[in-house]
Amino acid sequence: MSPTATPKGAASLRAHDVKPQPPTRGPRAKAASLAGWVDDRAGAAKPMSYLLKKVFPDHWSFMLGEIAMFSLIILLLTGTFLTFWFVPSAGRVIYNGSYVPLKGIPMSEAFKSTVDISFDVRGGLIMRQIHHWAALMFTISITVHMFRVFFTGAFRKPREINWVIGTILSLLAINEGFTGYSLPDDLLSGTGLRAAEGFMQSVPVLGSYLAYFVFGGAFPGEAIIPRLFTVHVLLLPAIIIGLFTAHIVLVAVHKHTQYPGPGKTNDTVTGYPFMPVYMAKAGGFFFIIFGITALMAALVTINPIWLYGPYDPSPVTAGSQPDWYMGFADGALRLFPGFFEFHVFGFTLSLNVFIPSLVVMPLIYSIAGVYPFIESWVTGDKREHHLLDRPRNVPTRTGLGVMAISFYLILFFAAGNDLIAIKLGLSINDITRTFQVMLFVVPPLAYWVTKRICLSLQRRDHDLVLHGRESGRTVRTAEGRFFDVHEPLPEHERWTLVQHETLTPLQPTATVDANGVRRVGTRRERLRARVSSFYFADGVHPVSPAELAAARHDASAHEAVETGQDSGAQDSGAQGSSAQDWVGQLHGGADERPETDAHASHEDGEDPGPTAVR
Amino acid sequence: MSDHDAEPAEEPRSQPSSAARLDHRLDHSPGQGHIEVSGGMPERFTDPGLPPHVSRSADLDETAARRAERQVAALFGLSMMATVMFLIAYFAIDQKTYRFIPGIGQANLSNIVLGVTLGVSLLCIGLGAVHWAKTLMPDTEVTEDRHPQRSSDEARGEAVETVVAGGTASQLTRRPLIKYMLGGALGLFALPLVVQLAGSLGPLPKADLSTTFWRKGMRLMRDPEMTPIKASDVTLGSVFHVMPEGIDRSAHVLEEKAKAAVILMSLDPAVITVPKERDWGHDGIVAYSKICTHVGCPVGLYEHRTHHLLCPCHQSTFDVTQDCKVIFGPAHRPLPQLRITVDADGYLVAASPFREAIGPSFWERG
Numbered sequence: 001m002s003p004t005a006t007p008k009g010a011a012s013l014r015a016h017d018v019k020p021q022p023p024t025r026g027p028r029a030k031a032a033s034l035a036g037w038v039d040d041r042a043g044a045a046k047p048m049s050y051l052l053k054k055v056f057p058d059h060w061s062f063m064l065g066e067i068a069m070f071s072l073i074i075l076l077l078t079g080t081f082l083t084f085w086f087v088p089s090a091g092r093v094i095y096n097g098s099y100v101p102l103k104g105i106p107m108s109e110a111f112k113s114t115v116d117i118s119f120d121v122r123g124g125l126i127m128r129q130i131h132h133w134a135a136l137m138f139t140i141s142i143t144v145h146m147f148r149v150f151f152t153g154a155f156r157k158p159r160e161i162n163w164v165i166g167t168i169l170s171l172l173a174i175n176e177g178f179t180g181y182s183l184p185d186d187l188l189s190g191t192g193l194r195a196a197e198g199f200m201q202s203v204p205v206l207g208s209y210l211a212y213f214v215f216g217g218a219f220p221g222e223a224i225i226p227r228l229f230t231v232h233v234l235l236l237p238a239i240i241i242g243l244f245t246a247h248i249v250l251v252a253v254h255k256h257t258q259y260p261g262p263g264k265t266n267d268t269v270t271g272y273p274f275m276p277v278y279m280a281k282a283g284g285f286f287f288i289i290f291g292i293t294a295l296m297a298a299l300v301t302i303n304p305i306w307l308y309g310p311y312d313p314s315p316v317t318a319g320s321q322p323d324w325y326m327g328f329a330d331g332a333l334r335l336f337p338g339f340f341e342f343h344v345f346g347f348t349l350s351l352n353v354f355i356p357s358l359v360v361m362p363l364i365y366s367i368a369g370v371y372p373f374i375e376s377w378v379t380g381d382k383r384e385h386h387l388l389d390r391p392r393n394v395p396t397r398t399g400l401g402v403m404a405i406s407f408y409l410i411l412f413f414a415a416g417n418d419l420i421a422i423k424l425g426l427s428i429n430d431i432t433r434t435f436q437v438m439l440f441v442v443p444p445l446a447y448w449v450t451k452r453i454c455l456s457l458q459r460r461d462h463d464l465v466l467h468g469r470e471s472g473r474t475v476r477t478a479e480g481r482f483f484d485v486h487e488p489l490p491e492h493e494r495w496t497l498v499q500h501e502t503l504t505p506l507q508p509t510a511t512v513d514a515n516g517v518r519r520v521g522t523r524r525e526r527l528r529a530r531v532s533s534f535y536f537a538d539g540v541h542p543v544s545p546a547e548l549a550a551a552r553h554d555a556s557a558h559e560a561v562e563t564g565q566d567s568g569a570q571d572s573g574a575q576g577s578s579a580q581d582w583v584g585q586l587h588g589g590a591d592e593r594p595e596t597d598a599h600a601s602h603e604d605g606e607d608p609g610p611t612a613v614r
Numbered sequence: 615m616s617d618h619d620a621e622p623a624e625e626p627r628s629q630p631s632s633a634a635r636l637d638h639r640l641d642h643s644p645g646q647g648h649i650e651v652s653g654g655m656p657e658r659f660t661d662p663g664l665p666p667h668v669s670r671s672a673d674l675d676e677t678a679a680r681r682a683e684r685q686v687a688a689l690f691g692l693s694m695m696a697t698v699m700f701l702i703a704y705f706a707i708d709q710k711t712y713r714f715i716p717g718i719g720q721a722n723l724s725n726i727v728l729g730v731t732l733g734v735s736l737l738c739i740g741l742g743a744v745h746w747a748k749t750l751m752p753d754t755e756v757t758e759d760r761h762p763q764r765s766s767d768e769a770r771g772e773a774v775e776t777v778v779a780g781g782t783a784s785q786l787t788r789r790p791l792i793k794y795m796l797g798g799a800l801g802l803f804a805l806p807l808v809v810q811l812a813g814s815l816g817p818l819p820k821a822d823l824s825t826t827f828w829r830k831g832m833r834l835m836r837d838p839e840m841t842p843i844k845a846s847d848v849t850l851g852s853v854f855h856v857m858p859e860g861i862d863r864s865a866h867v868l869e870e871k872a873k874a875a876v877i878l879m880s881l882d883p884a885v886i887t888v889p890k891e892r893d894w895g896h897d898g899i900v901a902y903s904k905i906c907t908h909v910g911c912p913v914g915l916y917e918h919r920t921h922h923l924l925c926p927c928h929q930s931t932f933d934v935t936q937d938c939k940v941i942f943g944p945a946h947r948p949l950p951q952l953r954i955t956v957d958a959d960g961y962l963v964a965a966s967p968f969r970e971a972i973g974p975s976f977w978e979r980g
Contacts, residue, residue, distance in 0.1 A: 098709075126725050158763040195909040201823070212818065213812065213815040218823075220872060253763075254763070262663060262665050263662075263664030267760050269757070272752075273756055276751050278747075280746055284742070284746075285740060285744065287743065291735075291736035295729065297733075298732075312838075315912065317926065319926065320911070333909070333944060336944050338930070346980050349977070352946055353908065353975065417929065429931075432942075495659060495661060498659045499659070499661070544655070544656075
């Protein structure tokens, strides 16, 4: 480059272009020259080494998202295989393949080709079953991954966008699953489509038009199978892959969250580099997931459509159930009472179908999607969070999460009310009514119980830090008093229990300003203060060094303790040590003794003599 | 500190393990951060840093490392063997061989062997790689710095500047005519696409949902045998799945079946409580649409002792003695009744088409 100031513009670039340096001679020159060839054309060296050096923290719960990612890859792979034999057509044919019970039965080409994949394509059944099992793994791992992200607060700033993307992905995944299992056109899935058509008809005003547009006319029609096929293999996968890519890119941009612990800070990420550790671990994990899916597909039959037979609108099998991820919607449909259908001015408003089938699912997902924004409004916290919360340290959020899960699970189990009735020999009517009641009773209860459990766990942490662990050793003092020896927590273990911060409720601001004029927006602030108090009013504060010092009566620290001193003495009663190395570790037998004596004995560092005993 | 001093001594701090303790931080106006207040000692513990590294046996002992190496290699070797077995099984095992497998029962041998060998070959690669990573690859933690997502003020300013400058350079703001016309054009361009799609996806329903294949005088045929039913053959308590005569020759068999399916039951006329039901039947033989008024599943389960019809999809229960009124479940409307009679030969026939739309509710059904 010339030392003088270069004129700006394209011309200067040409004039002063840097000539590529010849690769240096060395043992790795050959590999370097190949990499150099790529780098010359793609400029890949810098991003490549950045990615290879990227650090990922280690925790089992971070594998849940990986399971979803790998299941998606398995789905794409096996799904592509299936398209080579599947015929997405409702055209009628007479079956004449190798599965004897169906011989001579008229069916759609879609059903026939699925039976052929299962019986006449070598290894076809294993691919079909891997595909279906992987779909179940995909949806369940997304769900559990979502739970993990929720309960650890990983959705907080800056990851709100990724939470929303994940929510959409989850919604798309279950619909992708539905379109997939509807394709074989068997009796079970056809009944599902029949119900889906009923859902569309229930849309106020436009219902019948919507149903006729989607099905290309009267149900079942010949259009729905090819349309579902396009949606299943092209439209939804394209959107899912696009959003999934954005999801992963954002994970890389934000860098992975990590659990709190010694050495883990909000400004760093600690773990292992992608090259080589995570390449082996995550790459290996892909094969493990694929392997397990293949074993399940080999040993456990799934969706044996040849037993259900081809779709016919007239027969139906008892115990018709969707795949698990549609269970909650089906359960909602079973629980929603019929009296929500209204007949007004010669029109029918079928809310008993419309709400559970077409409103509940988007509503649940919308609530999930906006949750991070609600919480950040409540906390007023606009900082970036890269350290995860331990669920117990955020009792209200954890309670709300369990409440949502219990609501979901009741809907899910309600979808099996007939099976429960048969298996347990109970009345279906009683079971359904019980579920209807439980839907309103259990979630608040689940919230309350969870919150209490979280607070108890926090107090347990609190006590553990203050009083350490019971060592199982008992010490007898000179005057015959017995004490348990508690071992203080090692510093590294203690940090995990005291690192968090508790938020306090926001205080409602004055409703009038200094001049006695009503302030604008105070109602909003009061609401916010109320919600904030709902969230944070009963937090347990982490132990502070002063409290610990007070609890242990550490001679060197007790001067500094003011209010904490009394508290520690009342609470722990750690007194009357007989040796310096047990200072603050002896518990019990202290209640009758005044606190002041305890300190005195500590300072002596000797056996408490009769003077110390009242 | 200042807060602390200001507060009375019996501040809840005296009970560290009690639940209702106030935090020491006071926040207060929205948008402001929380202010930390410290006591005489540091308010919070300090991070002790990463715990000391514990070396694995393979790091310290070359024999252990060798053993790990052999284990990893053995897993990869096992994977290769399983792959070879898959290939052999693919060609050697006939697709139609069934064998008894303990715990599974009669099963397709090819499926099981292919699946298990594939699974083992994949699983061993995975287990080998993970074992390798856990025993031999470096396990010293690496720490990487994070940077706030927010760009520098400079960069933000530049981005805004670029957008504004671009807008100005395009003269978009100076020439509102272009702006409005562009807005109009962009607003409208999607319409042709939407109209093409919405307009061509399917026909309008018209009266399609309100009519069925049933016409007056059509015989009730057993489904799927398609044989007519003589009234005298219908014994008390029996139930028939019924389709209209000639439906199998219609141009759209499935679509017509989806609306025309009927269930025929024979009851003691004395248990029928609704006169209309008795009148529309024949001597206690009544015919109802089999399509559930909830979301359209076939109402296939008839309990002839209680005279209840149950939909297996969502458990709507209809009482046949009360004109198929809903007595339980999420459906609202009774199943529509098909008026029947007998023809000259004594066969059951429809006395009229359905008088109302069958199946799930829709807005304009009335």
